[in-house]
Amino acid sequence: MDFKTVTPSPDAITLNEINVCLINQCKALLDVKTYWHKFYIIETYGLTRNLVLKTLLEHIQPLELIPLCYTEEGKGAYFFARNCSQVIKKFCSDKLTVHNPFDFRKPFKLKIALKYTTTCNVKVDHYCRNVLKVLQKRLKSHILCLNNFVEDPDLNDFLLLSEPKLLAFVLNVAKILKPKIIKLCNNEIKSLEALRVLPAQSINALDLRNNLITNLTELKHLSIFDITELWLEGNPLCDLYDEYNYVEQIIKYCPKIEKLDGFLLRQNGVPSFRRNFLCDVSAYDVIDQFLEDYFPTYDSKDLAKLESFYHKDALFSMTAEQFHNQVSSATSHIKSYKQYSRNLMDTPNRDSNLYIGSREIVKLFELLPHCEHDPYSFTVDVMHYSKKLAIIIVTGVFMEIPYVKRILGFNRYFILECRDKNFRIANEQLHIFNALSSQQAKAFKKPRVLQEPRNETQKNQMLNTFAIITNLTKEWAKIVLEECHYNLKHALLVFIDLYKSDKIPSHGFKTYD
Template sequence: MKIGKAANMMPNSGAVYVTASNLPTGIIYKNKALLSSQNYWHKFIVCNAASTSRNDILDAIMEQVYPMDLIPVSFWRDNHGANFLARNCEHAIEKLCKDNLVVANPKTNKKFQLNLVLKFATTKEFTIDIKKNILVVLTKRFNTLTKVLNLVKFHEEQDLLEYCPLSQPKIMFFVLHLAKSLFPHPEVYLLQNNGIKILNPLESLLTQVPYIKSIDLRYNNISNIDNLHYLNIFKLTELYLDGNPFCEKLSVDEYVKLITNTVKGLRKLDGQLLKLDNLPVAKRNYFCNFQVAPLVNQFLEHFYHVYDSNNREGLKELYHKDAMLSLNSTYYPNQVTSISARIHTYSQISRNLQKLANFSMMHNNLYLGNQQIANILLNLPATQHDPYSFTVDVMSYTNSSIILSISGVFKECIDGISTDERIYGFFRTFVIEIINRDGLCYIVNDQIHVYNALSWQVRDSFKYKQPLIETPSVPQNPEERKHVLKAIKLITNMNTQWCIKYLEECDYDLKNTLIRFVELFNQEKIPDHVFEQPKNGV
């Protein structure tokens, strides 16, 4: 097709003009034969759309007629507005007419007003072949070395002459079918950010099932869980689905169970290992709720900074006035630390119930109150902890409390200098009371277990300088992303679509997203319509 051909055409002599004013006359039903015929092109005229991009106009119309089929071609502008042609779209036209040819514009408060020209041209008078153009784009987006076909935001591809949204099942099926003929053995399909709602077009890849190892469907609009059964046809080892609406309906455990029961043999889901040698994969750090990670990191960093300092007096302020502390110790033989270990320092205040000969003394080594606890900790040897060795599990988190366990390695210091002769392992459980939203909290229970470090711990410790714990800077699963999205919406007051936009630009890093938002807000580069309340209310 030559660019501008449709724009230069005159309407067919039998063309029928449809406007909001003549809809009440029954003009659509009188010309139903024109709508049902596959031999006619119909012209769509979108008024008051001068300042709106092609994709935004067509996205709005497609959203309004969904799930009816409508494939726009040959978009152009003239003095009457934005124009495009479509055929074989009877039900979509009927839906638009029921809405009085008015289409909501999600970008502004204004609405698009449509006019139609039925039978604008016949399929003989106007021909179009977008296959060649799509094949060129697909070739550009295929990596022959990695066998990855990148269809991310396919409709925004600059080299596409026509609007090809994969959110339209027919278009998605057509594009995947062309890709299949072009690349017989691709291993990875990237389908992120395409507004995909249903997955039945994936059936076009049936002949490629033995070769496809990974499909990425992140940040689409899949809301119906029943759609997932289309993934049954594949033998995938890796799958990405986070960022879809259905994810918000499920807890993390429910989500993982649903997907693994639907798609057998998965090793990775949303980038996280599910199994290793057919055994569940353990995570080094576990957070029952991603929102608590910054608070936990801040608490541990401050606690061990004070604990390893020359003055532990500040620890008193970290414990509740009615807090409890208990300690026990174990000596392990046949370790590289066994000869130099000095467990006696810890065992003399240990509350190991298994070693108590007289249970009437079980309360003697249970230390109560922040002053008594501070005195005990002050009398323990000076230490230097290895933050890289830390493993943290947050087992419980509510608005008022945190229960977390931390294990790792520390050295004792002699005259202020750490020594490799005395290296210990530890396991510690804190119960923390949260006082307010500003992060004020107190330790109400502290249980410590100390032992001479195991040989492998000595081998692997004190090699790197790292943050205290490896809290993920970005969310690791759909549940965590949901919390980050909720936080951004609460702070910025932007709608969901724009919150996701900025989060994606910053790889879901909460801090960088907020910095980006503040910069653009101060420059007044964020449109008013993206705020769910007036801008001055932010």
């Protein structure tokens, strides 16, 4: 027997807008976990199941509800749920009325039939079979793909995995399939506690890209597994941690991890090449600020400002090399750099190509092609750091403007001296080469988001990125960014505070049919 064929119990009590006060006489009944209650939505105004139920679930947060057998009936709809006494009390305290974010003039009105039937008449196993069928379809070679799960066309019920109780319900059903790898991308997941319903050591890889996880402490729930591969890209937390602490914290929660966000950390227990090296954690803020200031200034056409980064007696030299058999070999020539090169073996005027003094260095930069660096390609190694001296090696790619097909690689070796409480470049060696095939394949794939956008185009880029990360509408994303003067890190912190305190209305978030 299922919900559509079961007859209502003669003892059922229906609460509506008029007699909602009867809830005070039904408290004992609400605590019985074997009762199924029927929830009526009197009118849905033509909205889809997912939009209606998502609105109801947002209304009761942080309480949880598992709605089953959503059925449209006339202008309205109904569904069933049990073990939800606090949810029923919440709806009743709001006079069985829920704000409609799509039209504030037409709120959702509810009726609730308490004790409509019991678990003796309708067992949840009947509905687990549909979920299991969908999971079997999504399982391939021990990899269970739950990406965008609520949108699956074969799923009979609304199972929004951002709700911990619903995620736990789905994972509990999935246990029978014994997956080793689980993909949970694009599900708006904020908490990972529900993963604990899976058997210990049952999974070794987890893909959580493009969710709403804001803190690495959520990874404590993964400690029961032997996670060797983890993806977290696209979660707000990725913008709140520097790379050093990001990796360090993840290893603490997942000590056997070998691959993180596609990068190899170790293999068979042996540490792998680290993309960035920091000899001293205290160097992070100083070096980060230097890079954020130096490269945007270098890429700007106002190179005069670049002179302030160099000590007045600074030394600069450049080398250039063409690598053959690369994707870029045919298009990225280095002749414009070779004439200023100081390659000791093949440059006849190498002695004159040593530039001394900040003004002479900037004059050279004015002769070189205008360019734009890709900050996402940077590898930064801090080889030495003290209060008086820092040695930094930056490797990455840049693109000559307007020759958009000319992608070049670079290696810049900076020696910074601290004078008058500011670090200045005392010595720099720049090596330029045509980009390696591996660099070319990844170059300029991500939109550039600056800490302080300089024009409307850059502001729109940041707005689009911020809206994707937070799932806010563009109107609300713009409000937060403007309040934070387009400082992305600050805006993310403000968003988290607003979200935790429930100060963003439901219509402030994007909705999906």
